[in-house]
Amino acid sequence: xxxxxxxxxxxxxxxxxxxxxxxxxxxxxxxxxxxxxxxxxxxxxxxxxxxxxxxxxxxxxxxxxxxxxxxxxxxxxxxxxxxxxxxxxxxxxxxxxxxxxxxxxxxxxxxxxxxxxxxxxxxxxxxxxxxxxxxxxxx
Numbered sequence: 001x002x003x004x005x006x007x008x009x010x011x012x013x014x015x016x017x018x019x020x021x022x023x024x025x026x027x028x029x030x031x032x033x034x035x036x037x038x039x040x041x042x043x044x045x046x047x048x049x050x051x052x053x054x055x056x057x058x059x060x061x062x063x064x065x066x067x068x069x070x071x072x073x074x075x076x077x078x079x080x081x082x083x084x085x086x087x088x089x090x091x092x093x094x095x096x097x098x099x100x101x102x103x104x105x106x107x108x109x110x111x112x113x114x115x116x117x118x119x120x121x122x123x124x125x126x127x128x129x130x131x132x133x134x135x136x137x138x139x
Contacts, residue, residue: 032047052116080103
């Protein structure tokens with residue numbers, strides 16, 4: 001299990017989000033799957049075959065890369081030190097979030113959910129309907 005934490009005195013009283021919590025939350029998204037398509041140290045999370053999050057496990061600092069609405073992506077970068085342009089991704093849509101900094105766990109989870117929503121809304125309508133049916137299988 002991987003844990004990442006800050007050693008600064010100001011962070012000692014803050015809860016520390018760890019990689020297992022990030023993994024569990026990503027896997028709790030309806031229809032999500034975890035895979036290693038790039039290498040042995042980069043966890044990728046997909047819905048309907050499309051990536052919504054990426055977590056490198058070989059870094060000293062915990063991070064997760066998520067897809068964002070382009071306007072919101074810029075707003076997040078301006079608002080939080082914990083948000084940066086995603087390296088090796090389309091800078092317009094992808095941000096890297098660093099838990100355990102100035103963005104709380106609830107906010108991190110909100111942007112993971114937003115990433116799933118962004119991925120789903122870019123799918124063909126038939127796949128969007130199929131995903132919605134996963135959310136409410138009895139309808």
